[in-house]
Amino acid sequence: xxxxxxxxxxxxxxxxxxxxxxxxxxxxxxxxxTTSRGGLGRAAFYDWRxxxxxxxxATNPFAKFEPESHQILVAGANFGCGSSxxxxxxxxxxxxxxxxISTKIADIFKSNALKNGIVPIEIPxxxxxxxxxxxxxxxxxxxxxxxxxxxxxxxxxxxxxPFGRRCLLDGVDPLDFLQAREADISKFEAxxx
Amino acid sequence: MSAKSLFEKVWDSHLVCExxxxxxxxxxxxxxxxxxxxxxxxxxxxxxxxxKLRCPERTFxxxxxxxxxxxxxxxxxxxxxxxxSRLQVQTLHENCQQFGIELFGWDSPNRGVIHVMAPELGLTxxxxxxxxxxxxxxxxxxxxxxxFGIGTTEVGHVLATxxxxxxxxxxxLVTIDGKLPPNASAKDIALSVIAKxxxxxxxxxxxEYAGEAVRSLDMEARxxxxxxxxxxxxxxxxxxxxEVTFAWLQGKKHAPSGIKxxxxxxxxQKLRSDKDAKFDAQITLNASLIEPMITYGPSPxxxxxxxxxxxxxxxxxxxxxLDYMNFxxxxxxxxxxxxxxxxxxxxxxxxxxxxxxxxxxxxHKIHQRVRMLVVPGSEQVRRQAEDEGxxxxxxxxxxxxxxxxxxxxxxxxxxxxxxxxxxxxxSNRNFEGRQGKGARTVLxxxxxxxxxxxxxxxxxxxxxxxxxxxx
Ligand code: SF4
Numbered sequence: 001x002x003x004x005x006x007x008x009x010x011x012x013x014x015x016x017x018x019x020x021x022x023x024x025x026x027x028x029x030x031x032x033x034t035t036s037r038g039g040l041g042r043a044a045f046y047d048w049r050x051x052x053x054x055x056x057x058a059t060n061p062f063a064k065f066e067p068e069s070h071q072i073l074v075a076g077a078n079f080g081c082g083s084s085x086x087x088x089x090x091x092x093x094x095x096x097x098x099x100x101i102s103t104k105i106a107d108i109f110k111s112n113a114l115k116n117g118i119v120p121i122e123i124p125x126x127x128x129x130x131x132x133x134x135x136x137x138x139x140x141x142x143x144x145x146x147x148x149x150x151x152x153x154x155x156x157x158x159x160x161x162p163f164g165r166r167c168l169l170d171g172v173d174p175l176d177f178l179q180a181r182e183a184d185i186s187k188f189e190a191x192x193x
Numbered sequence: 194m195s196a197k198s199l200f201e202k203v204w205d206s207h208l209v210c211e212x213x214x215x216x217x218x219x220x221x222x223x224x225x226x227x228x229x230x231x232x233x234x235x236x237x238x239x240x241x242x243x244x245k246l247r248c249p250e251r252t253f254x255x256x257x258x259x260x261x262x263x264x265x266x267x268x269x270x271x272x273x274x275x276x277x278s279r280l281q282v283q284t285l286h287e288n289c290q291q292f293g294i295e296l297f298g299w300d301s302p303n304r305g306v307i308h309v310m311a312p313e314l315g316l317t318x319x320x321x322x323x324x325x326x327x328x329x330x331x332x333x334x335x336x337x338x339x340x341f342g343i344g345t346t347e348v349g350h351v352l353a354t355x356x357x358x359x360x361x362x363x364x365x366l367v368t369i370d371g372k373l374p375p376n377a378s379a380k381d382i383a384l385s386v387i388a389k390x391x392x393x394x395x396x397x398x399x400x401e402y403a404g405e406a407v408r409s410l411d412m413e414a415r416x417x418x419x420x421x422x423x424x425x426x427x428x429x430x431x432x433x434x435x436e437v438t439f440a441w442l443q444g445k446k447h448a449p450s451g452i453k454x455x456x457x458x459x460x461x462q463k464l465r466s467d468k469d470a471k472f473d474a475q476i477t478l479n480a481s482l483i484e485p486m487i488t489y490g491p492s493p494x495x496x497x498x499x500x501x502x503x504x505x506x507x508x509x510x511x512x513x514x515l516d517y518m519n520f521x522x523x524x525x526x527x528x529x530x531x532x533x534x535x536x537x538x539x540x541x542x543x544x545x546x547x548x549x550x551x552x553x554x555x556x557h558k559i560h561q562r563v564r565m566l567v568v569p570g571s572e573q574v575r576r577q578a579e580d581e582g583x584x585x586x587x588x589x590x591x592x593x594x595x596x597x598x599x600x601x602x603x604x605x606x607x608x609x610x611x612x613x614x615x616x617x618x619x620s621n622r623n624f625e626g627r628q629g630k631g632a633r634t635v636l637x638x639x640x641x642x643x644x645x646x647x648x649x650x651x652x653x654x655x656x657x658x659x660x661x662x663x664x
Binding site: 018019024028034036037052076081083084085086104106107112166174177178179185189 | 215237258275280350510
């Protein structure tokens with residue numbers, strides 16, 4: 001998928017303090033019977049948002065937040081663990097999220113997120129705790145400089161896969177990149193196979 | 194030449210381009226396994242870009258996830274749980290036809306859960322790189338392959354270029370010394386390892402399993418162990434191939450034969466970690482202390498011996514998990530009323546797993562409250578089980594004998610539990626709602642699951658194993 005460029009995001013947070021939020025929570029398996037990428041925002045955290053009859057739950061953690069202005073999800077450790085389904089970032093993106101922040105984000109989810117326009121950011125526990133205590137804080141995510149800022153309080157650098165970052169900043173598509181290496185791939189096949 | 198680990202040997206031999214400061218390594222992929230759930234969007238992408246499949250001969254597909262396991266209708270057609278599922282399977286069919294991929298579909302005697310089917314056909318070989326849009330691809334590491342799950346975008350990358358952009362993971366050596374007691378199984382080892390590492394303890398690593406207990410596992414048990422590596426957060430699990438591996442592979446449909454077989458073996462024998470190979474982390478377990486295990490919370494690392502008492506939650510998250518499970522700390526799980534028992538999945542849906550369960554169930558009936566599904570991992574497993582009469586043991590006990598598929602492992606084909614029900618499952622994940630909204634899952638071995646079905650309660654399988662049994 002070719003991305004829209006992502007350089008800087010200023011938005012408010014939605015907080016999910018739970019740890020180990022797995023991709024079955026992000027999008028339950030029964031919504032995986034789709035054959036296209038679009039429209040999955042409806043299914044994002046479905047069982048957290050709706051009861052068995054499809055009625056909004058009183059405990060819906062997203063109830064008070066407008067997706068347009070709350071594009072940053074702050075979640076407990078080990079976010080995105082479990083199944084490797086890319087439907088998870090598709091659903092989050094379609095719902096409106098552009099960044100996920102945690103102390104630890106599961107490997108496959110991290111790489112899937114980056115490929116789908118969501119910036120996965122791991123920050124130290126102390127900063128994370130601070131964010132957990134602030135409802136709908138506004139953050140600035142500067143992907144160019146790999147910095148996250150809580151204006152008036154602190155700025156923290158974060159590490160991110162440089163290639164994934166480049167792709168987002170420049171709108172480069174990794175498949176184009178791989179295809180451009182065709183000569184290397186053929187050479188490998190001739191040598192090794 | 195510096196000492197290398199098994200993982201490094203396989204990694205290095207598949208490097209098309211080394212990692213640089215600008216881009217990850219480009220890794221060549223020997224086998225690409227495809228199923229109906231994580232592939233349609235990748236094929237769409239190929240079509241939109243006007244791309245071909247680079248290596249149809251390296252790509253194999255089956256249908257398992259949203260595929261029904263209930264008997265076929267009278268006219269021989271499958272009975273799908275929803276129109277969406279039917280469409281998904283049909284889309285796979287069309288995509289395979291259009292792009293020239295061999296599909297093990299409804300008409301194939303080899304259809305099955307992708308990680309059960311591929312090794313059976315010898316599609317999984319030592320030293321290969323194997324990927325699939327499914328995190329339990331780690332299973333294939335049992336053969337000394339580097340096998341891991343990828344997302345749908347990457348499925349598209351492999352379809353189009355047979356390559357992946359990958360950062361080199363770190364390596365961890367998990368040594369399991371000593372002898373596994375005869376009444377414990379590979380599933381119990383897996384749950385013990387995950388409990389020790391924690392659900393994120395393996396993040397960023399490829400794990401190599403070694404040690405006396407691992408060497409003495411048969412191939413199916415090795416697959417069970419590698420399969421659940423992902424539940425500790427690791428990318429892949431690997432076991433160095435040995436005589437057990439070679440014996441298992443010989444004669445398999447896609448395994449090399451004749452002179453090629455001899456050549457392959459001499460190559461495969463080199464696939465072991467050098468004596469001085471460096472690992473980024475190491476842990477050791479003593480197999481002789483491993484007992485039948487069970488999980489008590491909605492995360493696979495919350496596991497304990499089945500006869501144990503639920504530990505005190507270490508934080509609020511664990512407390513919430515216990516609340517969801519309707520368990521409290523300091524209580525034993527033995528005796529908890531069980532509603533559903535599921536035997537199957539790519540973790541425990543192979544013939545040895547069905548034999549383990551059947552051995553316990555022989556001459557027993559399952560408890561009247563319990564609904565028990567036995568779902569063979571593949572058509573081959575199903576045939577073998579039926580030849581051995583295992584299906585009769587299950588049916589006589591009161592269980593449902595199903596067609597192969599993922600079934601209640603992921604509960605997206607209509608096989609699922611109801612809210613509040615307690616499920617003893619031989620699959621790999623017990624997340625909230627994984628087996629149906631509000632369903633409570635405990636993970637266990639096939640033997641433990643079968644014992645639970647008989648008692649209608651969480652039960653220890655060991656008393657059943659001590660009875661002399663007639664073969
Ligand atoms: S059995 Fe379960 S874990 Fe295995 S491939 Fe199917 S859904 Fe995935």
